[in-house]
Each structure stands twice: as C-alpha cells, then as structure tokens.
Amino acid sequence: MPPLHIKKGSSRHSAYNLRSNFSDVQETHTLAVIVDNEPGVLARVIGLFSGRGYNIDSLTVAEVDHTGHTSRITIVTTGTPQVIEQIKAQLGRIVPVHKVNDLTVEGPSVARELALLKVAGEGEKRVEALRLADIFRANAVDSTLGSFVFEITGAPEKIDAFAELMRPLGLVEMARTGVAALPRGR
Amino acid sequence: MVVQALKDQGVDVVFGYPGGAVLPIYDEIFQQNDIRHILVRHEQAAVHAAEGYARSTGRPGVVLVTSGPGATNAVTGITDALMDSIPLVVLTGQVPTFMIGNDAFQEADTVGITRPCTKHNWLVSDTARLSDIIHQAFHVATTGRPGPVLVDIPKDVQFASATYTPPQKARVSHYQPQTKGDIEAITDLVAAMETAKRPIFYTGGGVINSGPEATRLLRDLVAATGIPITSTLMGLGAYPANGPHWLGMLGMHGLYEANMAMHDCDLMINIGARFDDRITGRVDAFSPESIKAHIDIDPSSINKVIRADIPIVGDIATVLADLLEIWTARGRKVNREAIGKWTAKIAEWRKVDCLKFTQKGPVIKPQYALARLEALTRGHDRYICTEVGQHQMWAAQYLGFNAPNRWMTSGGLGTMGYGFPASIGVQIAHPEALVINVAGEASWLMNMQEMGTAMQYHLPVKQFILNNERLGMVRQWQELLHGERYSSSWSESLPDFVKLAEAFGAKGIQCKDPGDLDEAIMEMLAHDGPVIFDCLVEKHENCFPMIPSGEPHNKMLLGEVSTKDAIKEGGAVLV
Numbered sequence: 219m220p221p222l223h224i225k226k227g228s229s230r231h232s233a234y235n236l237r238s239n240f241s242d243v244q245e246t247h248t249l250a251v252i253v254d255n256e257p258g259v260l261a262r263v264i265g266l267f268s269g270r271g272y273n274i275d276s277l278t279v280a281e282v283d284h285t286g287h288t289s290r291i292t293i294v295t296t297g298t299p300q301v302i303e304q305i306k307a308q309l310g311r312i313v314p315v316h317k318v319n320d321l322t323v324e325g326p327s328v329a330r331e332l333a334l335l336k337v338a339g340e341g342e343k344r345v346e347a348l349r350l351a352d353i354f355r356a357n358a359v360d361s362t363l364g365s366f367v368f369e370i371t372g373a374p375e376k377i378d379a380f381a382e383l384m385r386p387l388g389l390v391e392m393a394r395t396g397v398a399a400l401p402r403g404r
Numbered sequence: 405m406v407v408q409a410l411k412d413q414g415v416d417v418v419f420g421y422p423g424g425a426v427l428p429i430y431d432e433i434f435q436q437n438d439i440r441h442i443l444v445r446h447e448q449a450a451v452h453a454a455e456g457y458a459r460s461t462g463r464p465g466v467v468l469v470t471s472g473p474g475a476t477n478a479v480t481g482i483t484d485a486l487m488d489s490i491p492l493v494v495l496t497g498q499v500p501t502f503m504i505g506n507d508a509f510q511e512a513d514t515v516g517i518t519r520p521c522t523k524h525n526w527l528v529s530d531t532a533r534l535s536d537i538i539h540q541a542f543h544v545a546t547t548g549r550p551g552p553v554l555v556d557i558p559k560d561v562q563f564a565s566a567t568y569t570p571p572q573k574a575r576v577s578h579y580q581p582q583t584k585g586d587i588e589a590i591t592d593l594v595a596a597m598e599t600a601k602r603p604i605f606y607t608g609g610g611v612i613n614s615g616p617e618a619t620r621l622l623r624d625l626v627a628a629t630g631i632p633i634t635s636t637l638m639g640l641g642a643y644p645a646n647g648p649h650w651l652g653m654l655g656m657h658g659l660y661e662a663n664m665a666m667h668d669c670d671l672m673i674n675i676g677a678r679f680d681d682r683i684t685g686r687v688d689a690f691s692p693e694s695i696k697a698h699i700d701i702d703p704s705s706i707n708k709v710i711r712a713d714i715p716i717v718g719d720i721a722t723v724l725a726d727l728l729e730i731w732t733a734r735g736r737k738v739n740r741e742a743i744g745k746w747t748a749k750i751a752e753w754r755k756v757d758c759l760k761f762t763q764k765g766p767v768i769k770p771q772y773a774l775a776r777l778e779a780l781t782r783g784h785d786r787y788i789c790t791e792v793g794q795h796q797m798w799a800a801q802y803l804g805f806n807a808p809n810r811w812m813t814s815g816g817l818g819t820m821g822y823g824f825p826a827s828i829g830v831q832i833a834h835p836e837a838l839v840i841n842v843a844g845e846a847s848w849l850m851n852m853q854e855m856g857t858a859m860q861y862h863l864p865v866k867q868f869i870l871n872n873e874r875l876g877m878v879r880q881w882q883e884l885l886h887g888e889r890y891s892s893s894w895s896e897s898l899p900d901f902v903k904l905a906e907a908f909g910a911k912g913i914q915c916k917d918p919g920d921l922d923e924a925i926m927e928m929l930a931h932d933g934p935v936i937f938d939c940l941v942e943k944h945e946n947c948f949p950m951i952p953s954g955e956p957h958n959k960m961l962l963g964e965v966s967t968k969d970a971i972k973e974g975g976a977v978l979v
Contacts, residue, residue, distance in 0.1 A: 257527070262519060269520050300707065307704035313524035313544055313579050 246275065247302050247322040248329055248399045251291040254314035255281050262312050263291055272297060272305050276331075276374075276396035288316065294374075294397050321399050329399035333377045338365040339388030347387040354380045365390070405531070405568055406495065406557070407432040409538040410439055412571050415466050417442060417457065417832055419450040423470025424510060425497030428562035430468075442832055442861060445853040447474050449825035451481020451552075452851070455490045456829025459812045460787055462615055464491040464545050465829065471497045472510030475556075476517065480819060482552045483521040487816025488638060489613055491550035493541050494522075500560035501529055514556045523551030528558070531566040539574035548581030549702040550613055581701060585718030585726060593673065593697045593714050594731045600671035600695075601742035602749075603631045606654065606683075609638030609815070610676020610700060612808045614720035619808045621724035622675065623647070628728075629738050632750055634662040636677050637800055638815045645804030651750065655683045656951050657797040660758035660960055661750050663949075666691055667957035668749075674698040676720045679709040680816070681978075689956035699723050758949045758962055759801055768918050770795065770870045770941040774802035774842070777868060780925050786810065786838040787830045791823040791847030794876035794947045799842040821850030824867060828854055831863040838866070838929070845871040845938075846895050855908040858934040866928055867936045872943045873898060880946045901938035908934075916940040953978035 253259045260279055267274050275294040282290040295305060302320070309318045321327035335356075337347045347366060351358065356370035365388075370380055374397060381392060406429050410418065417440045422430045433441050444450040447469045454465025469478050475496040485492045499508040515527045524544050526537050537555055545553045597603060605626060611618045619642050626633050626649050633643050634651040643650055652659035654666055666672065672694045677683070679698075684690045690710060698705070698712035699720060706715045716723055731737075763772040788803055789812040790796040796813055805811050812830060814822040827841040841848075848869050858865050878893040905912030911931050915924040915938070928935045950961045 258515060258519065261516070265520055304704065304708055307702075307706075307708075311549075311581075311702060311704055313577075316578055 241299050243298060244296055245299060245302060245322075246294060246296045247320055248327065248397060249293045249295065249306065249309070250317075250319040250321055250399060251293065251309055251315055252282075252317040253289050253291060253312075254316070255287045255289040256314055259289070259312075259314045260291070262314070263293075263309065266308055266312065267295075267305075270304075270308065272301065276394075278396040278398055292397055292399050319401070321401055324401065326402040327399050328402055329373055329397050330371055331374050331377055331395055331397050332369065332371045333381070333392060333394040334359070335368045335370065335381060335384055335389060336365060336391040337368065337384050337388045338390050340364060343387045347384060350380070350383050350387075356380065405535055405566070406538065406562070407436060407439060408568055409535045409571075410466060413539065413542045414463070415439055418466045418468050419444055419453045419457070419829065420468030421445075421447050421450055421470065421474060423472075423474050423497060425471035425499060425559050426468060426474075426495075426557075426562070427497075428559065429495070429497070429557075441468070442828075443857065444825065444828075445856045446851065447477035448481050448821065449828070449851050449854050449857070451478050451485065451492065451494065452819075452822050452825035453829035453832070453857075454492050454494075455481065455485050455488075455822075456789060456812050456826030457833045458485075458490050458492060458829075459612075459826075460809050460830040461833045462809060464493055464542060464550075467492060467494040469494070469496055470510065471499055471514065472512045474510075475512055475514040479517060479521060480817075482518060482554065484814055484817040484819045484822060485552040486521050486523065488814065489550050489609060490552065491545040492552035493538075493545050494518075494552060494554040495538075496554060496556045497562070498527070498556045498558040501558045502560070504558065514554070518554050521552075522554045523549075525554040525556065527556045528561050531561050531564040534561060534566065535569040536574050539569070539571045540577055543574075543577050544579055547579065549610075549705075582717055583701070583719035583722050585699065585716040585723035587726060587730075589714055589716045590723060590726050591730055593716065594727060594734060596671050596695055596697065596714065597629065597631070597673070597731065598734070598737040599739055601739055602665075602669045602746045603629075603671040603673065603738075603743070604651075604665050604669040605631055605633040605643075605673050605675060606635070606666065606677055607633060607639045607642055607675045608636040608677025611639055611642040611720050612676075614676065614701075616808065618642075618676075618719075618721035618724060621721060621728060625724060625728055625731075628736065629731075630740070630743055630747070631673075631738070632665060632747065634658070634666065636680065636683055636815070637813060639677065640800060640811045641805035641808045644806040646806055653800050655680075656685070657801065657947055657949065658951075659801070660756050660949050660962065661753035663951065663957040663960055664753045665750050669694045672696045674700075674712075675724070676700060678705045681709075684709060685951045686954055686956045691957070756962065758960075763918055766917065768916065768921060768939060768941045770798055770872070770945055771802060772918060773868075773870060773921065773939050773941060774798050776921050777840070777842075777925060778803050780922065781838065781840070781929065784838040784929075786840060787812070787827075787834060789813065789823040789827040789830060789839070789841040791841070791843045791850075792818045792820045793844045793847060793878075794872075794880065794945075795842055795844045795847075795870045797877075797947045798870075803842075820847040822847075824848060824851045824865075825854050825857075827865040827867075828857055828861075828863055831865050832861070839864075840866045840868050843867060843869045844876060845869050845873065845898060845901075846875050849899075852904070855905070855910060855934065855936075859908050859910060862933065864931070864933050864935075867934070868928070869901065869936065869938050870941050871898070871901070871938050872941050872945065874943055876945070877947065879944075883946070884952070901936050905934075905936040910934040910936060912936045912938065914938040914940065
C-alpha cells in the first residue's frame with residue numbers, strides 16, 4: 219500500500235508526547251503531582267496504582283502551599299514508556315489533581331532523599347563507620363557507646379551506596395523518606 | 405438545602421429508596437412539589453433507572469439512597485455508569501459525623517468503597533459546604549468525560565442549617581477538561597482523509613455523550629465524504645441504521661462487513677470510542693495496515709490499548725466542527741475513485757449476509773422474534789433497553805437505531821439486571837414514548853422486583869423476554885470452549901411469567917408459536933400499562949457472527965459449521 223503522507227509513529231500532537239513506539243523497555247520516572255490537600259486524595263492516587271497494577275518505587279507527600287491548600291506528591295515509578303504515559307494520563311484525570319509533571323523527561327531535575335541508619339558495633343568497625351560517615355557527609359544524630367544513628371541526605375543512589383557500606387559494619391535498621399524532587403533552574 | 409441545590413441544578417426527578425440516614429432529605433422532598441421522587445424497590449435499580457434517564461435525555465440522573473446497605477447496593481449501578489461514562493449524581497446518607505468510625509448501625513465507609521467506581525466523591529463534614537459540593541458534583545459529573553459522582557452526607561450535616569450557596573456563587577472548580585482539539589492534529593487528519601483509499605469511521609458512545617450537535621456534525625461529515633461508518637455497541641444511533649454509509653455494529657458479535665472493513669482499512673478514524681477488547685479482538689493483529697486517528701475527550705483513552713498515529717484530545721462536537729471547517733477550507737477533497745472501489749469491496753462482504761437465519765418449524769428463533777419486533781415498531785419513536793447476554797447482541801444486530809439516546813444497554817460492565825430498571829428511568833423521562841426492554845429470562849429475574857415500581861407509577865414499559873431457559877451466552881461459551889459441559893447455565897424453576905405479571909396487576913403474554921408472534925407483539929404494543937412478554941424461543945441458538953477470543957477481525961465465525969475448535973488455547977483465558 220502506498221503510504222499516506224502522515225508518517226506512522228508521528229505523535230507530536232499527543233497531549234502527553236508519547237515516544238515513537240510501544241516498547242518493552244522498563245524505565246524509572248519521577249513524577250511530581252500537585253493535588254488539593256483534602257481527605258482521601260492520597261488514597262485516590264495509591265488506589266489508582268494498585269487498581270491498575272502500576273508500580274510505586276517510592277512516594278512522598280506533604281502540604282507545600284498552606285494558603286492554596288495544595289500538596290505535592292512525588293512518585294517514583296517503573297514501567298514501559300506506554301505504561302508511564304498511561305499513569306500520567308490517569309493521574310491527570312483525578313479531579314483533585316492540578317498538575318502532573320514528569321521530572322525525568324521535562325529537563326534536568328534534582329532529586330534528594332533523607333535516610334536514618336542505625337549502626338551498632340565496637341572497636342575498629344565503629345571507627346570505620348564514623349570515618350565513612352564523614353566521607354558521605356552523614357551526621358551522627360544519636361550516639362551511644364555501642365551504636366550510632368546517622369542522618370544522610372542525597373540522591374537515592376548515594377544512600378544506597380552508604381547503606382551498602384554500613385551493612386558489614388553493623389547496620390541494624392534504616393528509615394528512608396522517599397524522594398523529593400524539583401526541576402533545576404528557573 | 406439539598407433539595408434547593410437540586411432544584412437549582414434543574415433536577416426534576418430523583419430515583420431513590422429511604423432509610424434512617426437520609427430521613428431529613430426525604431422530609432424536605434415531602435414538603436415540596438418541584439422534584440418528583442421515584443421509589444424503586446432496590447437501590448441498584450435506582451441507579452440503573454437514573455442511568456436510563458440520563459442516557460435517554462442527556463441530562464444527569466440523580467439517585468438518593470441511605471447509608472450502609474443502601475450505598476453498597478448502589479455500587480453495581482455506579483460502577484456500570486463509570487464504565488459507560490454516564491453522568492450521575494448519587495446522594496447517600498451517612499451516620500452522623502460523631503459516630504463515623506464506630507461501626508454504627510448501617511455504617512459503611514461509602515466514600516472508601518466507591519472511590520474506585522466514581523469519577524469523584526465527597527464526604528460532606530460541614531453543612532456550610534454542602535450546597536457548594538452538590539454544585540461541584542454536577543459540574544464534575546457532566547464535564548469532560550461524563551461519569552458518576554457520589555456525595556455522602558452525614559445525618560447531623562443534613563439536620564444542621566447554614567447559608568445556602570446558589571450555583572452562580574459556587575466555587576469555580578479547577579476541573580476544566582480540554583474541549584478544543586489541537587488544530588494542527590485535526591489538519592493532519594483532514595490531510596489523511598483527502599488521500600485515504602480505504603477510510604472508515606469507527607464511532608462510539610462519546611458521540612452520543614457529546615450531545616445532539618456531535619451527532620448532527622457526524623452525519624454531515626459522513627454524507628459529505630461518503631466514508632463508510634461503523635459503531636460500537638455504545639454508539640448505535642449516532643449515525644442512522646438506515647443511512648447509506650452504515651456498515652452495522654462492529655466487534656465480537658459485530659457484522660462481517662464492519663469487521664472486515666476495520667481489518668482492511670488504511671485510515672481508521674475513531675470518534676469517541678475506546679478500543680475496548682470487545683472491539684479489537686487480538687490487539688497485535690488489529691487492523692494492521694491502517695493509520696489510526698483517535699478523537700477522545702479523555703487523554704487516558706488515547707494510546708491505552710492501540711497506538712494512535714493522530715491523537716486528538718477534545719470534545720467530539722467541537723473537534724468535528726473544526727474538522728469540517730478545515731476540510732471545507734481545503735476544498736472538500738476525498739479520493740472518490742478509491743472510496744468507490746472500497747465501497748464496492750464492502751458490498752461484496754455484505755453479500756455474505758451474516759445475519760441471515762431461517763425461521764422454520766414450530767419454535768420461534770430469537771432472531772425472528774427481534775426481526776418481527778423491529779418490523780412492527782419501526783414507525784414508533786421507540787426507546788430500547790436491554791439486559792446482558794445473547795439477546796443483547798441480537799437486539800444490537802436486528803434492531804435499527806436512527807436517532808441517538810434511543811438505545812440503553814450495559815456495555816462496559818455488562819450488568820445483568822440493568823435493562824428493566826433502565827426502562828423505568830427512560831419511561832419516567834419520556835412518559836408518552838414506547839419503551840421496550842429486550843431481555844433474557846435470567847437477566848430479567850435479577851431485578852424483577854421493579855414490577856412494583858412500574859405498577860406504582862403506571863409506567864407502560866414492555867418487557868420483551870426471549871426465554872430460552874438458559875444463560876444463553878454462558879451456554880454458548882461452554883459449547884465453544886468447555887467441551888459442551890453446561891455447568892449451571894440453565895434456568896431451573898422459572899416462574900410462570902404470565903402469572904407473575906398478573907400477581908403484580910400487570911399484563912402477561914406468552915407466545916411460543918411463530919405464527920402467533922405478530923399478533924402477540926401487537927397486543928403488547930396496544931396495552932396501556934406494563935407488559936411481561938414471555939417469548940419462548942429456540943433453546944440452543946448461538947449468537948453469530950462471532951470473533952473468537954484471541955483472534956483478529958478477519959477470522960470471524962459465521963455459523964454453526966465453523967465453530968469446531970474455534971477458540972485456541974491462548975484465547976481460552978480471555979472472557
């Protein structure tokens with residue numbers, strides 16, 4: 219069949235700028251969702267992910283504009299490009315959702331996470347833990363003769379790396395906040 | 405305050421059932437005459453009746469039920485409305501705010517339960533916000549892709565007084581979906597239409613939801629371009645069944661010519677349909693050679709199942725107006741010669757005559773019953789509802805719809821028990837019209853208590869039951885897929901439908917002889933009141949044509965001979 223003049227795969231008019239083809243590659247995206255700060259809104263967002271079988275790698279939520287009553291939900295999710303587009307479209311049609319931004323594709327962004335790690339140990343291990351904490355710019359926010367609680371902020375990969383190093387040195391327990399992210403520049 | 409808000413939203417009828425937690429609202433309703441309350445016999449039926457009202461008028465349906473079981477009984481209807489994009493406002497009573505969470509009598513977490521099956525819902529915790537929320541509810545239900553919304557009102561909030569907010573002063577919602585389509589994309593579609601050799605319109609319920617203007621523009625566009633048109637189950641009536649370019653319904657039980665044309669087209673223009681699995685069959689073999697344009701008001705419909713080459717987000721009427729304007733400005737061009745050949749090709753497929761059947765012998769064929777119903781009611785401006793199953797597909801195949809809002813059927817959710825209460829809602833909205841519910845005996849029994857409602861309000865709804873004493877569609881699938889092991893798919897201990905009608909004070913007619921059918925149908929039509937028409941039909945008739953699960957459009961089954969091993973292993977898991 220002679221081709222029509224519209225090229226297949228053209229999607230420049232898509233409301234959500236779909237990439238060229240349905241692909242099987244799994245991608246991780248960070249989404250920033252501005253929502254009305256009202257009861258049940260988080261349940262709607264989480265219910266969407268569980269009801270439609272999407273993944274949540276991490277999720278953080280807090281009010282960011284007290285006068286406007288809006289909260290910011292930052293979601294890290296993994297899926298094929300088609301699934302990611304579907305997630306954004308589905309989020310966009312939740313009534314209390316004002317805006318959905320995909321920080322992974324909309325230009326450079328900065329993502330940070332805070333973690334607390336409890337490391338128990340004595341002797342050389344304890345000294346080594348403190349030395350590594352210094353290198354990672356982690357602060358000891360609690361110390362006893364047998365343990366530290368370190369506070370560390372950074373990109374999730376940095377926290378992963380720090381936790382990996384602490385494991386053989388006596389990592390007992392860890393708490394992470396999940397990712398908060400903003401686009402870079404103005 | 406609730407009643408005032410409903411009045412200001414133009415509501416004239418509410419379908420409901422009272423209970424402890426909504427008594428203050430019922431007391432308000434009692435003391436006025438502007439809003440009519442229709443007492444149903446089960447809350448699910450209230451929602452289906454409101455759906456029937458909404459679909460036949462284009463206005464939102466309103467439901468009022470109590471807390472706990474009232475709300476949970478409504479859930480099936482609400483989910484049905486969500487799947488078929490029907491605008492509803494459901495008001496539920498709730499236990500008083502200070503008792504919420506205490507497992508109080510008739511308490512249920514209604515907003516929690518209905519969160520995934522509504523477009524949006526609200527728990528009103530403060531009377532001062534009540535009227536504003538009701539106005540918001542109407543806005544959300546009817547704007548963008550329509551759908552059901554629910555407002556849960558605790559009893560103490562109903563009793564308390566506060567200043568009323570009229571609709572004009574209600575808070576402006578940030579929920580304002582895009583209605584105007586991207587002009588550049590529409591221009592791309594026009595360009596594709598100008599050169600396409602085998603184009604086809606594939607339309608859906610979105611055209612009807614968009615309103616009469618969308619239907620008018622669609623008809624103009626089809627007439628001017630000569631492009632053939634098919635429709636989903638939900639979209640029947642947007643383009644008239646007696647129109648020259650009509651291909652019939654497409655999909656699993658769609659017409660041969662419609663499905664073959666969908667498979668072989670080079671330009672598919674989807675207008676307000678959602679590439680449902682009943683339509684696409686096997687997705688990777690769906691219309692392999694076509695450029696696909698998709699017009700939909702809901703961005704999440706686009707690229708959900710089938711990749712759109714030309715995606716257009718917007719309201720159908722607005723987009724079609726722009727499309728016609730651009731097409732006209734560019735000289736109203738289409739490839740007439742190629743479309744002529746394409747039409748000839750379609751005419752060849754049509755010769756297969758996929759709906760043909762032979763009525764012979766002493767037993768009524770269901771197809772014959774519907775063909776006669778069609779012939780004898782063609783002159784009426786009739787409204788048809790259906791239940792779910794074989795009779796639903798036969799009704800879609802053998803009845804012709806020449807106007808929108810005349811066809812009420814549960815498409816997405818496939819709710820047995822939908823049709824009877826829906827026919828009540830339609831008759832309330834159109835008291836003078838002929839309203840027929842084409843039913844199967846099993847579906848019909850699921851909401852048969854509504855005979856009480858039909859009698860109470862003198863609603864002359866005609867219940868046309870194709871009685872094969874089987875769950876026909878289940879039986880058909882068991883025959884095709886489960887080695888003819890008919891597990892629980894027959895209707896045992898059926899009532900005598902004539903006596904059942906008489907028990908309610910209605911008219912019952914039974915017909916089993918093909919020779920008596922016309923006269924019996926005429927008797928049903930002539931009776932001024934509810935009728936149960938028990939049409940005893942062939943028990944083992946299967947519904948064809950059929951695209952077996954897991955197969956593409958060009959692998960249709962046309963009749964009994966072609967069914968052996970039709971569904972392969974991979975298709976067996978599909979429903």
